[in-house]
Amino acid sequence: MYPLTQQSGGPAVWKVVIPPERERRLRTHDGHEWLDVLSGEMRLILGEHDITMQPGEVAEFDTRLPHWFGPTGDQPVEVLSVHGSEGQRMHVRAAPRRTSATV
Numbered sequence: 001m002y003p004l005t006q007q008s009g010g011p012a013v014w015k016v017v018i019p020p021e022r023e024r025r026l027r028t029h030d031g032h033e034w035l036d037v038l039s040g041e042m043r044l045i046l047g048e049h050d051i052t053m054q055p056g057e058v059a060e061f062d063t064r065l066p067h068w069f070g071p072t073g074d075q076p077v078e079v080l081s082v083h084g085s086e087g088q089r090m091h092v093r094a095a096p097r098r099t100s101a102t103v
Helices: none
Strands: 012-019 031-040 042-046 051-052 058-062 067-071 075-086
Touching: 012 058, 012 067, 042 058, 067 075
Parallel strands: none
Antiparallel strands: 012 075, 031 058, 031 075, 042 051, 042 067
């Protein structure tokens, strides 16, 4: 884990490299998490959902839901993790402009 933020309040950001031998144990805790797969293939178990994620895909969830994430196979997965311990969520402030097609 490589911390990318220094402040003590607000969301914390980490770059995480997870080795393949990580124990699969569902856990819960207060907060809200946002994950972005940077490289490798990630498995996310979230409640009863079992999701395989590729680089460039993101997930956002309430961490009070039982969860686990790690590599799908024998290669590590690299993830950007943003965690709001007080339930802070990500807010999208900019999005691509929608264009209307003219015929």
